[in-house]
Amino acid sequence: MSTIHWTENRTRQSARWHSENAAPLPRRIVVADDRMNADDAHRQACEGTALLWQGDFHNARQLLQAMGRRLDRKPAKSGLSPSENFHLHRRSSRHRARVLGKLLVLLEDDYRLTLRRAPDVRQACLEAYGPSGGPMAVSLRELLGVIGAHQWRLKGVAVPALGTRIHPHYGVFAPVRGEYVDLVARTSLPRAIRRNPASSTAFDLGTGTGVLAAVLAHRGVKRVVATDISPRALACARENAHRLALTGRIEVSGPGLFPEGRADLIVCNPPWLPARPAGSIEQGVYDPDSTMLRSFLDGLSAHLLPGGEGWLVLSDLAEHLGLRTRQQLLDAIQAARLRVVDKIDTKPRHPRSMDTTDALHTARRAETTSLWRLTP
Known part of the structure; x- marks a missing residue:
């Protein structure tokens, strides 16, 4: 100060x-x-x-x-x-x-x-x-x-996939864009989890409010480890896990990206734009030099159990803004010795995608949010 x-x-x-x-x-x-x-x-x-x-x-x-x-x-x-x-x-x-x-x-x-x-x-x-x-x-x-x-x-954000509300804290990205939550809620879980849910483990990297960790627990994953680099996010995720009576299923760990051990499923929804944030409040939106994205890709294989999957939830807004090409993303996936099993797409439903006065309206209108299923 x-x-x-x-x-x-x-x-x-x-x-x-x-x-x-x-x-x-x-x-x-x-x-x-x-x-x-x-x-x-x-x-x-x-x-x-x-x-x-x-x-x-x-x-x-x-x-x-x-x-x-x-x-x-x-x-x-x-x-x-x-x-x-x-x-x-x-x-x-x-x-x-x-x-x-x-x-x-x-x-x-x-x-x-x-x-x-x-x-x-x-x-x-x-x-x-x-x-x-x-x-x-x-x-x-x-x-x-x-x-x-x-x-x-106080009032929280309605999350239909959970049938309840998530309560964001100051400085923690609120799940107001429901399409990325729905992707995680609807994509078929890895076979290892479906075969033996009682011993299943998932990691939620960059958990923020803990909404994706809650979705995974809601879907039957036995143990979910949620991480973040932000102390505010860690406190927020813990509070939401308590509100949802999921403290026995969700373990909040950090600050850091990967927790110790391996998991059947590792989910990461990194900030979507490779640019420098103006302050801590913008860290949920901007990822300088795609640092978190690359760290997730590079560390994924070492933290997956046999038959496990990594789910990368990412918008292509950066591509429409000329900040990153699709080939650069594919090259980063290949450099990490990962294979794309599937890609599930959805279109944004948030009001800004239809706001013609927005300076970035053309890019937002063309935006697609995808869940990339990755394996070693």
């Missing part, structure tokens, strides 16, 4: 600085309130000045939205390749996040937000950040994400 300083009523003030996206410490901070208009806020934020909000909470949200509209005015460029369009979109998104991240709020010792008409954010912040270590400044944009994540955690 770093410390920020500002002057308020001629008094020097300080607080810890926190940013999930690892945004740098603001160099200059001014106090802002309901008298500030969106044009001034946008200009100062673009110049690098952070605005510590001391006015009405709902006015702050409206100001943030108005600043966002000013950033969205720039027309999209035409004639770009899919790869160029993606990288331009990423640069624009990072710039947007930097500018909007300059509107700050101060959380007190117990995560109280003392702004007028502010909601009670103490439980949401405790879930996201852990015990408070004193007053802390965060961007309003991040805090709104924390509040939204708390609501997701």
Whole structure:
């Protein structure tokens, strides 16, 4: 944690600085309130000045939205390749996040937000950040994400394959795209599991919320070991296993990728886009240099029992964006001395695939999600 300083009523003030996206410490901070208009806020934020909000909470949200509209005015460029369009979109998104991240709020010792008409954010912040270590400044944009994540955690995400809900934690990828869950729920299990389910073992690598581990246990796999590199994901998976009364069937292990031992089935749903995440929140979407994908492929044979299978759940969105070719994926499979037994495809059903205003709409419309069945 770093410390920020500002002057308020001629008094020097300080607080810890926190940013999930690892945004740098603001160099200059001014106090802002309901008298500030969106044009001034946008200009100062673009110049690098952070605005510590001391006015009405709902006015702050409206100001943030108005600043966002000013950033969205720039027309999209035409004639770009899919790869160029993606990288331009990423640069624009990072710039947007930097500018909007300059509107700050101060959380007190117990995560109280003392702004007028502010909601009670103490439980949401405790879930996201852990015990408070004193007053802390965060961007309003991040805090709104924390509040939204708390609501997701309370109500959960419906998973038809389980007939119940999975409850995601802050910073853990929520299973809102049901097609990849359905692929794991409907694909025929390896013969070894079908013949002797009472002694069957499966690994779920990069488990996130634990949804795929729960699906495998729901399908009759006796023992499922779920792993992840994220402490938040490990805590989330354990909580969901407890909610579903599956703690006797699901063992959560990590941080790491492969657990010790071998399994009849190893499932991996790595981040689908080989690009660098802007922060820990994006690690469920972006896999730099396809590191997790390659680690799964390279380690699969050594962790499979005789007759076992590896299931790679992967979208071809990266191919449509020009970030990875199909041949590069096949070459990686071959280099790992693996054979493709089958590939089961499905089309996405999420709303963004039909959103024509999305900068990546053309690629999303053509996207296919596949379950690759692999054996040594």
